Structures are given as structure tokens and as C-alpha cells.
Amino acid sequence: MNNNKGIIVIISGPSGSGKGTIVKEIIKHDRYALSISVTTRSPRVGEKEGIHYFFKSRQEFEEMIHRGDLIEWAEFCENYYGTPRSYVEKMQSEGKDVILEIEVQGALKVKELNPEAVLIFIVPPSLTELKNRLIGRGTEKEEIIEKRLKRALEELDMINKYDYLVVNDSIHEAANKIHTIVEAEHMKATRNLDLIEKIKKERF
Amino acid sequence: MNNNKGIIVIISGPSGSGKGTIVKEIIKHDRYALSISVTTRSPRVGEKEGIHYFFKSRQEFEEMIHRGDLIEWAEFCENYYGTPRSYVEKMQSEGKDVILEIEVQGALKVKELNPEAVLIFIVPPSLTELKNRLIGRGTEKEEIIEKRLKRALEELDMINKYDYLVVNDSIHEAANKIHTIVEAEHMKATRNLDLIEKIKKERF
Structure with missing residues (x-):
């Protein structure tokens, strides 16, 4: 049995790469949990607290920033969006691999603070x-x-900072590739040092 | 389609970990090639040149060392054993992942010279x-x-220098875990920078 602690799996990719659909496919499996973002924007019709987002006031959000409660955050169109540390860590301790679908800057920030996070970049088969x-x-x-394609080209320059590259030929295959990556990551020696200690301490 | 160049996959583990049997299981798949060692010892009955070993004289072997023709080499019981670079590179260029079953010191030497090589350590479920x-x-x-168990304990201290740890609960599962690792490794961003360049250079 390899290590059971959940892994932070960050999925990025240009708009049109199909990452949203792939994420929906992946989280059908029990072993994964989707990270729920915190936002200061108002709930849209049908959006539920703790399912689609955690909704907070600007003051509450800023307090979360100052307390270090967010793994990463950004401001878009005068609203804050962020990833709450507590939810991610709770899922990890329950042995779930936590999927974060975030853009490149946020992804690199998370990796900086959590080097054990796994960064996966989804690319379409071609531009x-x-x-x-x-x-x-x-x-x-x-x-x-045209703007999005230009942005996609810029993002491609950041891929060398990612751990893995998944070509989205089909949603099903791309989701399987991500499962393969996560399974391999669980076997990383650095994630299993406890197991080694356990084997070594065994009396025989 | 991800990168097609074969990967060097090094498999180590204590005597009794089952690594030999696992390697035999893995190389049933066409995508893998088993590295063939060079040795100065005499062929045993049934051993064939270019299948079990490449047999060389001491002088020929020493010339190979000096020319840098060996990825790693060691001397045991007055005989040289080594891994010829040319065979490994030929297999890699044909798109085969090359399996090297070697001990810890040799494995770390190969990794030092070929950082892109993947080091897998096989452990039994318990001592x-x-x-x-x-x-x-x-x-x-x-x-x-007792000597082998002591050696196994010493080797366990080196695991943090390995990339992956595979627990050998069953031969079939352990072989599958290694396939999973190799598949994930082919998706490493650093192994696919050519693909990114190709996508970027595409006219649209």
C-alpha cells in the first residue's frame, strides 16, 4: 500500500482546451474532490453555498488573505476569487486527491507554497x-x-514550469491520462518516506 | 500524442524483493527493451552473445570504460559488468523504454549522468x-x-534518492504499477518541450 494522503492536482490550460469537461469527468471518481473556491461576487440563480462557492463579503475575504487562509487568490472585475486552505487540507487528510482548476499565475503560486502539488497543463491537439x-x-x-488564441500562445511558454502535459485528443482519454499521472505520483519516493520508516522499524 | 523517445527505467531493490520476476513480466510488452550488459566473465552453458550478455575481454572492457561507452560499470569477483551506452541509446531512438535492472550504486551513477532516467525501487510488503x-x-x-537483510536495510536509506517506490504485493500488480509510472513519465512537461514548439509554430 502506497501513501494515502491526498495530492493537490492543479489543472490549467487555455480556454477551449476542454479542461472544464475533463475535470467534470475526473471527479466522477470517488477518490477525487473538487476544490470549492471562495468568492465575493453574489450568488447566481441556482448557486449554492459550499457546493458551487463559499460566498464571503469583501471584509471577510480580506481577513482570510491576512490570516493566510487562502492557498491562492486573485481579483477579477472587482471581485475576489480564492482557494481556501482548510477545505483542501480537510479533503487531503480524508485521502482524497483535490482537483484545482485554476489559471497559470495562481497555479504557479500554489506550487511555490506547496511544492508537492502536481501541475498538469491541458493542451488541445493543435492550435x-x-x-x-x-x-x-x-x-x-x-x-x-483572437485574444484568447494570443493568450493561449503566451501560456504555452509557461508549460516548462508545469509537471505534466496532457494532450486532449478525447475527454475520456485525457481523464484517464490524469488518473495515470495521479496514480504514479502516489508512488513517488518522496511521498512514501513514512512507509520506508515503517518497514525499517519492523522487528524481525 | 506525447513524446515518443524511449525512457531509461532503472529497477532496483533488495535481493528477495522480486524485482527479477517483475522485470520478466514487464518486458513481455513490446514497448520495453531489456538492457543487455557487457561482461568479462565467460559464458555459461546456454548463454548467448547479444541475448544474455555481450562478452568481452578485460582489455576490450577497459577500452570501453576509457571511451565512455558504458553508462555504468562495476567489478565483482574479478569480473567486470557494465551497461553499454550504444545499445540503450539505439533502443531509445526506436521508441522503446529501456529497462535496466541494476543495484543502487550503479543506478545513482546512471541518474547522475542521465537525469532524465527514472529510478524505481521495489520493496517487499514487509521485511x-x-x-x-x-x-x-x-x-x-x-x-x-542475515547479511542480505542487513544490506536491504542499508539500501532502504537510499530510497529518497529514487524517484518511485513500488511495493511488490503481487508480481502482476507491481508490473502494472511500473507501466503506470512509465506512462506518466512520458507526459512529463520536460519530455514534451518539442511538442509545445510544434504547436506554437503551427500557422493558423
Whole structure:
């Protein structure tokens, strides 16, 4: 039996890479828990406290920042978004691998503070494919699509800071690849030093 | 499609850990090639050049050392044993993951020269189990068994220099765990920088 403590698994990738759908597929398995973000924005219709988000006031959020309660946080459109440490650690101690779907800057911040976190970058099979997916959504203007592709190219430069690269040929295969990575990570020697001590201390 | 270049996979573990049997199980798969050692000892009955070993004279072996033709080498009982670079690299370029079953000192030497090599340490479920396996063989004296257990304990101190730890509960499962590790390693970002360049250079 290898180490049971849950691993922080961070999934990033350009808009259109399919990461959201892959995450939905992964968390169908019991061994994973999806990290729930804290936000200061108002709940939308149907959004539930503790399921979709933890909703906080600006003052509460800022107190969380100062207490070091957040693994990472950022401000977008005058609202704060962050990842609460307590929820992640609770899931980890229950042996769940915790999935965080966050963007590159936040991901690198988490890795800096938690070097044992695993960073996975999802890429589409090609940029042409990415463009087709963005166009296919039909929700974005040409200008926004070009902006997102430019952003995707910039993000590709950060991949060498990630641990793994998963090509999203199909959702099912990409989810399986992530399971494979997480299984291998549980066998990392550095995650199993306790096991070694246990074997060594055994009387025989 | 992730990177196709074969990976050097080094498998070590104490005598009685079952590593030899696991290696035999792994190399049933086409994707793997077993590294063939060079030795100065005489062929035993049934041993064939280029299948079991590459047989060389002491002079030829020493020339290989001086030319840097060996990834690692050691001398035991007045015979040299080593891993020829050319064979390993040939297999890698054909896309095969190359399995090296070598002891701890040699393994760390290979890792030093080839940081991209993957070091896997096989441990039995417990030291009691290890002792039982050594006794079960029926070929070793009590004294030698004690010596091997002492050696095993010393080797356990080196595990933190290994990349992965695989507990050998059963041969089949242990072999599967090694496949999982190798699959994950192929997705390492550092092994796929070419793929990123390819995606970035694509015209769209």
C-alpha cells in the first residue's frame, strides 16, 4: 500500500482546451474532490453555498488573505476569487486527491507554497483545433477568439514550469491520462518516506 | 500524442524483493527493451552473445570504460559488468523504454549522468515477507540471509534518492504499477518541450 494522503492536482490550460469537461469527468471518481473556491461576487440563480462557492463579503475575504487562509487568490472585475486552505487540507487528510482548476499565475503560486502539488497543463491537439473549438462555441466574437488564441500562445511558454502535459485528443482519454499521472505520483519516493520508516522499524 | 523517445527505467531493490520476476513480466510488452550488459566473465552453458550478455575481454572492457561507452560499470569477483551506452541509446531512438535492472550504486551513477532516467525501487510488503522469501528459496544459509537483510536495510536509506517506490504485493500488480509510472513519465512537461514548439509554430 502506497501513501494515502491526498495530492493537490492543479489543472490549467487555455480556454477551449476542454479542461472544464475533463475535470467534470475526473471527479466522477470517488477518490477525487473538487476544490470549492471562495468568492465575493453574489450568488447566481441556482448557486449554492459550499457546493458551487463559499460566498464571503469583501471584509471577510480580506481577513482570510491576512490570516493566510487562502492557498491562492486573485481579483477579477472587482471581485475576489480564492482557494481556501482548510477545505483542501480537510479533503487531503480524508485521502482524497483535490482537483484545482485554476489559471497559470495562481497555479504557479500554489506550487511555490506547496511544492508537492502536481501541475498538469491541458493542451488541445493543435492550435487550429483550439480555434475551431472556440468558434464552435458560437458565443464569442472574432476579436475575443483572437485574444484568447494570443493568450493561449503566451501560456504555452509557461508549460516548462508545469509537471505534466496532457494532450486532449478525447475527454475520456485525457481523464484517464490524469488518473495515470495521479496514480504514479502516489508512488513517488518522496511521498512514501513514512512507509520506508515503517518497514525499517519492523522487528524481525 | 506525447513524446515518443524511449525512457531509461532503472529497477532496483533488495535481493528477495522480486524485482527479477517483475522485470520478466514487464518486458513481455513490446514497448520495453531489456538492457543487455557487457561482461568479462565467460559464458555459461546456454548463454548467448547479444541475448544474455555481450562478452568481452578485460582489455576490450577497459577500452570501453576509457571511451565512455558504458553508462555504468562495476567489478565483482574479478569480473567486470557494465551497461553499454550504444545499445540503450539505439533502443531509445526506436521508441522503446529501456529497462535496466541494476543495484543502487550503479543506478545513482546512471541518474547522475542521465537525469532524465527514472529510478524505481521495489520493496517487499514487509521485511518479514522479505525474510520469508529468502528462506523460501532454500538456497541460502542463515548467515547469508542475515547479511542480505542487513544490506536491504542499508539500501532502504537510499530510497529518497529514487524517484518511485513500488511495493511488490503481487508480481502482476507491481508490473502494472511500473507501466503506470512509465506512462506518466512520458507526459512529463520536460519530455514534451518539442511538442509545445510544434504547436506554437503551427500557422493558423
